[in-house]
Amino acid sequence: MIPSLLRGSLRLRLLAGTLFWIAASILVAGWGLGGLFRQHVAAQFHAELRTHLDQLTAQLALDEQGRPQLTLPLSDPRLSRPYSGYYWQVDGVGDVAARGAAAAGLLRSRSLWDHVLAVPPDTPADGEIHEHWVVGPEGRMLGMVERSVRIDETADGKPRTFRLIAAADESLMSEPVRRFSGVLWAALGVLGAGLVIAALVQVFVGLAPLRALRSALGKVRSGETQRLEGDFPAEITPLIEEFNSVLAQNAEVVERARTHAGNLAHALKTPLSVLANAADGREHQGSELARLVADQIGVARTQVDYHLARAQAAASTRVPGARTALLPVVEGLVRTMRRIHAERRIELAVLPFPEALSFRGEAQDLQEMLGNLLDNACKWAVRRVELSAQASGATLTITIDDDGAGLAPEQRDRVMRRGVRADQQVPGSGLGLAIVDDLARLYGGRVELADSPLGGLRAVLTLPAVQ
Structure with missing residues (x-):
């Protein structure tokens, strides 16, 4: 059904092609821009966590009893506000972890309050940074980065290894993406609506000369004019000129046919009149042949008049614009x-x-x-x-x-x-x-x-x- 409609309408064909590409472009642009923004936010999210992790690494030290401590608090105030969404934690590894549950959460940010992060058991090697997703306070999903830090300068001379963790609420990354996606699709929707309106205007304005051409053809058909007249674009002007040439040629053919019909009438009527006059003279003398010739001449004249009238009418009906x-x-x-x-x-x-x-x-x-x-x-x-x-x-x-x-x-x-x-x-x-x-x-x-x-x-x- 739809393909037949498209084949039967130039307007629908143009609109369908334009609307298809507008929709495809909007979808591709939305998917592409949304993906790029999502990657940008994710990169910023993990870059901020690594900044916190670097600060945590720089401030970590041991006191006289060999317990970890921070020489200075981290700079981000959100790490001190309970359940703010930003957290850090220091766990013991090796001989520190052998002490049991106390090795988990040796040091924690105030934002964790009384919560201890349960991290995967795999400890990153020296120099490596691992990224994970873990469950944090209030059951919220956290994105975390971690690294292992080894401190050799201890009071008892035994090196200590600690697991440093920086984490943040996943919503801090997903929420900006969600807001941006909403604004993006709303803007693309407005853009798409504008493009659709522009396409409709372009199609209707672009096809307006065809409507004018149809009106001009209607005037020719109704007899108001003998040729197509009007101000048409350069692309249609050759068609108009060719059509007017056909109309003029057709009128010339009709006129020629009428001329030939008239000439034929005169050419036949003269010898018929001669024969009729000759037969009329003999008919008065009682000639049977003369009467027969006179009757047949009358029939011939009747047939000639009939067929000439029919031929002229048949030619005239082919002339457009007659009124x-x-x-x-x-x-x-x-x-x-x-x-x-x-x-x-x-x-x-x-x-x-x-x-x-x-x-x-x-x-x-x-x-x-x-x-x-x-x-x-x-x-x-x-x-x-x-x-x-x-x-x-x-x-x-x-x-x-x-x-x-x-x-x-x-x-x-x-x-x-x-x-x-x-x-x-x-x-x-x-x-x-x-x-x-x-x-x-x-x-x-x-x-x-x-x-x-x-x-x-x-x-x-x-x-x-x-x-």
Whole structure:
């Protein structure tokens, strides 16, 4: 599911990659900095213990009875405060230790109070310093360092060996690390949040030209403009130029197709007219061949008109940016139909609709479709023809009603075919509705026939609208 989302969205792909590396960097930085600080605090902790141990070693001496004593107290005042967390202790080794329990804790810091440190039995060799963890007062864990010291200058001439210990509460090392880790992760969290916000801003700002490009493409599709226009970054400008070049080339191809279609119409109509005139002269003389030629010339003209109209419409539907206001086309066609059918005194009414309604296509195609439907309605109407229009989203619906005789449901599909006429007495080629249907389908629309509230036939033309 997630990989498919990433493949389908450039924004999600950029955000996922950026957030992954931000999270990885934050975690590595937190782990690394926390480890470095932990090592630094541990080094300071043991360095301070060694300082106490060195002072203890320097101040250790024997009195006249051969008992260990300190010539001067150690400098750190915490060693004199009970259970302060800093301690030292002197144990006897060798002949001193042979005396029993008294050898442990011969001398102790005041901070130990009445507690004696229980240290590991292994005694370090001369010159060595050992580090251990032991349990201290109140059950607290202590970190300790120790060394053995041998004193040769004694009253009885027998050398004495002592075990010197300096210890400190483990919390004195762990607590700073814990506080630092809390502050560190809080700071890294704030940094990470800032980086995430920066990444979001960067992605949305960086992809803003694509949203502008989408808007520009929408204007081309809706017919507001014939080319992509706007202020785009240098990285997108070549794409815009190439796309505008394709649009211009496409429009040129369509125009060329229309020109060729017009040339073909003129090229065919001239010889057809010559043949028709020749056949007409012979037809008056009763020539059966002349009548046959005249009929076939009429069929040829009908087919040429139909296929040329279809070819021109097919070419125009490929042109992006086509936009035609509905109201001017309707008004022009209504004026034309009133003149054509003036003798029949047909009342041609246009019901009010928004002036902003527009067809997403070429004006001549809209005129062709509405002209055929209006002409057909006027031919069959008794007194009144009504035209109404409305838009719903991307769909434009135009309805034309007449008060004529109408059509039975079984005849409606048949009259949509090429060359089929509902009544041979009414002039026409039988191509009007077929052309309307083909044009509407080329634009992704349709035309439907139904019963009209006026009593005749209703034609509903559905076409793409400009949103």
